[in-house]
Amino acid sequence: MNPIERLDQSARQVVEAAHHQAASLGDQVVMTEHLLLALASADNDTASLLQDAGVSAAALRQAVAPHSGRRPGHETLLATLGIDLAEVRRQAEETFGAEGVARAVARVRPPRPRRPLRPWISCSNPLPTPRRDSPLTGEALETIPRVNGILKRATRDAQPNPATATHLLLALVTGNEPAGELLTEFGVNLHALAASTRRRLDDHDGAGGRQAG
Amino acid sequence: MRQMAQLAKAVDSRDPAVGLAAVASLRTLVDELEALHVDNARRCGWSWQAIADLLGVTRQSAHKKHRDDRRRGQR
Numbered sequence: 001m002n003p004i005e006r007l008d009q010s011a012r013q014v015v016e017a018a019h020h021q022a023a024s025l026g027d028q029v030v031m032t033e034h035l036l037l038a039l040a041s042a043d044n045d046t047a048s049l050l051q052d053a054g055v056s057a058a059a060l061r062q063a064v065a066p067h068s069g070r071r072p073g074h075e076t077l078l079a080t081l082g083i084d085l086a087e088v089r090r091q092a093e094e095t096f097g098a099e100g101v102a103r104a105v106a107r108v109r110p111p112r113p114r115r116p117l118r119p120w121i122s123c124s125n126p127l128p129t130p131r132r133d134s135p136l137t138g139e140a141l142e143t144i145p146r147v148n149g150i151l152k153r154a155t156r157d158a159q160p161n162p163a164t165a166t167h168l169l170l171a172l173v174t175g176n177e178p179a180g181e182l183l184t185e186f187g188v189n190l191h192a193l194a195a196s197t198r199r200r201l202d203d204h205d206g207a208g209g210r211q212a213g
Numbered sequence: 214m215r216q217m218a219q220l221a222k223a224v225d226s227r228d229p230a231v232g233l234a235a236v237a238s239l240r241t242l243v244d245e246l247e248a249l250h251v252d253n254a255r256r257c258g259w260s261w262q263a264i265a266d267l268l269g270v271t272r273q274s275a276h277k278k279h280r281d282d283r284r285r286g287q288r
Contacts, residue, residue, distance in 0.1 A: 077235035079220035104249035135242040
């Protein structure tokens with residue numbers, strides 16, 4: 001089953017924001033760092049938990065950005081062939097609407113990677129794999145398995161309720177993820193952050209229980 | 214147009230890695246445009262045969278490539 005269906009509104013917004021973060025950094029796939037950036041920029045508990053732990057969205061973005069988008073984007077590549085991608089996008093959207101374009105693009109299956117993707121740390125030496133974002137919409141098409149792993153763990157922790165953005169943060173912090181290593185580079189104590197995130201979840205559960213009762 | 218020239222100048226167009234990546238990029242773009250126009254034709258009530266004729270492929274391959282299955286995203 002698609003883990004997205006087991007996420008609540010806040011968590012879905014975070015996943016969507018992670019896609020935007022990847023696209024805006026010129027990255028081809030959604031990685032755990034993008035998820036962390038989205039959690040830090042989100043308009044909910046996760047941003048304040050990370051803020052209390054000593055990391056801001058702006059600082060995270062600065063740490064991730066230099067390793068991102070090293071490879072030329074679709075606009076640049078197609079410009080070398082004499083194709084004005086901005087104009088192609090404009091025409092397509094004008095004729096069929098942004099929704100129609102998004103629907104068609106979602107149907108195109110991106111090529112599967114021949115080799116496993118390296119973590120972003122190694123992006124200084126990029127592998128010659130095809131870009132996996134969409135030329136027509138400019139958005140990252142896929143998430144790496146690690147991100148899906150976080151979503152799955154979060155939904156498992158949250159059962160029987162849908163997982164919230166806070167569950168996503170807990171799964172990311174406790175999962176020995178590359179994004180967790182990034183946090184420790186900021187001097188964050190992952191155990192302490194996991195504990196405060198759990199406390200926040202317990203508070204919410206308690207409040208929810210009282211409301212229900 | 215000027216913006217495009219600037220973009221193109223940002224990379225070495227004679228670098229095979231750039232050229233090959235550009236062709237791969239174009240192929241994906243063509244796939245996406247094809248999907249867009251096939252969607253439109255289907256909405257207009259076109260048959261798979263009519264669509265395939267204009268794409269220059271067989272009816273079977275057009276249908277196989279573009280039928281709307283919702284299994285994408287599952288691994």
